[in-house]
Amino acid sequence: MFAASSNLFASANSVVKFNGLNYEEWSEQIRFILGVMTLDHAILTDEEPSAITEESSETEKSRYESWERSNRLSLNLMRMTMAESVKPSMPKTEKAREFIKKIKECSQSDLADKSIVGGLMSELTTKKFDWSQPIHDHVTHMSNLASKLTTLGMEVNELFLVQFIMNSLPLEFSQFQVNYNTIKDKWNYQELKAMLVQEEGRLKKMKDQVAHLVGLGSASSRKGKPSIKDKKMDKTFVKGPESQIHKERKCFFCKKMGHFKKDCPKRKAWFDKKGTQHIYVCSELNLIEVPNNTWWLDSGATTHVSHIEQGFSSIQPIRGADQYLFMGNRMKAKIEGIGTYRLILDTGCHVDLEGCLYVPECSRNLVSVSRLDNLGFVFKIGHGVFSLYRNDYLYGSGTLFDSLYRFNLDAKFSESLFNIESQGIKRSASNESSAFLWHQRLGHISKERIMRLVNNDILPQLDFSDLNVCIDCIKGKQTKHIVKKPATRSTQLLELIHTDICGPFDAPSWSGEKYFITFIDDYSRYGFTYLLHEKSKSVNILEVFIDEVERQLDRKVKVVRSDRGGEFYGKFTESGQCPGPFAKLLESRGICAQYTMPGTPQQNGVAERRNRTLMDMVRSMLSNSSLPLSLWIYALKINGIPNRGRELHETYATIKI
Known part of the structure; x- marks a missing residue:
């Protein structure tokens, strides 16, 4: 019964979703799945068996139970394979045949x-x-x-x-x-x-021939002057408009003939002399004593500027060469990042300042008038007050203070910025509902795993709008594609255990460990991760692991697969490679040891892939370089042991982020 239900659930995921317009395709797949599982007699027959009574025979009871099960599972399958937008309009009936008939009538309407x-x-x-x-x-x-x-x-x-x-x-x-x-x-x-x-x-075929002729011409032209043969080819194959194009090459920068603007040497020299384009903002020397949690309207600024990181809904650090912000007095300040700052006004509305620069050296936070004007905002200024409108709707206002206009911010928003800055706690102002923030905290795990944690009430409801492309994931997890050969999975728990040791690492952990060893069950892919000071300690860890899993699962470990390293099999002596403590422990427990062939790590691919996953997480977090070391070790341990949601929740509750 459980296997049939599992197959039905798996089949429901493969059926195309019914959206109200694809009845033919949807019904064909539904009928096929129900027919394969012998559950389609409820939608094929009109007659419903009579209900079971005390006088019913065994045949009648069996017929009714079979029809009732077919009807119930058919209804569940059809309702599971419908889009959420059409479910409320579906017919209310408890008979599968009547249900699919009414859907057909609705789908084949004239509209x-x-x-x-x-x-x-x-x-x-x-x-x-x-x-x-x-x-x-x-x-x-x-x-x-x-x-x-x-x-x-x-x-x-x-x-x-x-x-x-x-x-x-x-x-x-x-x-x-x-x-x-x-x-x-x-x-x-x-x-x-x-x-x-x-x-x-x-x-x-013609395209291939043309490409071949062009290749011949370019090869000869790179060596210097064209040969007589090349000139003949030019006369033969370059005719009409193409020859005129070569003659009429004119640069729109220096106005000379013979080259285009993109290849102009004078244009390149002009760009080198000009240097990097800089953004200028007005100097604000008269605002030194104003609180740092204020925002000011500046008509001379070409971009939004913030000197505090709190309030950014998304921010990316500046990579590569340093970039600077030039002030009105020709002083320059280094740009640390760029992102979107959410400014909450006293009216309850918020304005997303896109392309806002994070410049800690800047003394105040500035809002560019020109940037807001490009977004469709309108300003009305007069009598020491300005109002901000968009589509005739009042977004916020500000007052004149010390010859500059200051935004009237939401009281709680302004107080939170002031308290955070005064206490020196920057990370506590992070947007806890950001999915990208939790993606970084949990070791750059996938979006699907984060959604699963949210559905299991381990994480709060998150905003996935900022979780698009993570550059640190691309840097840390890029790989070479290889063809994967099929493998045979075990059919029971503890039937096959994959293990491998990773290390040593240059930087030890808090307790001084430089290695870690993993044990992965082949059937469930449930994994254990232990930290090691040295490889010789793997024997003690193996004994602890075997005692724990055999006692908890009431099963015996049958096979342990590893590479043929010295820590697993043994060291080489004059008589050859002799079994070491690890191999002897397996032999004493009656566990079969499997070793890979030399130079074939793919034979132990499950353990190698787990090590790769853990190291990808660490490299991504190192690339991001904004998480504390405690979170690296925390994420490493948690993600090395899948499906431990409660442990993840309890561990996170004990650390302060």
């Missing part, structure tokens, strides 16, 4: 047919061939569109289909179109498809 026909007709008439697929697939797809329209009552004549296909061809097929228009005979669909396949092959 649904009209929307489907309109979409198919639009795609058929506007589709263009862009060389992203073979011409055969393109023509077949257009024929399928015409067939779907015919089944919906909009018959597409074969001559119309041929003309639609001809209109979808690009400029490369212009000669082909001219030849077709000049002949008297009209091709049918099959003849047109065969001709287009031949024409596609001819055009590809």
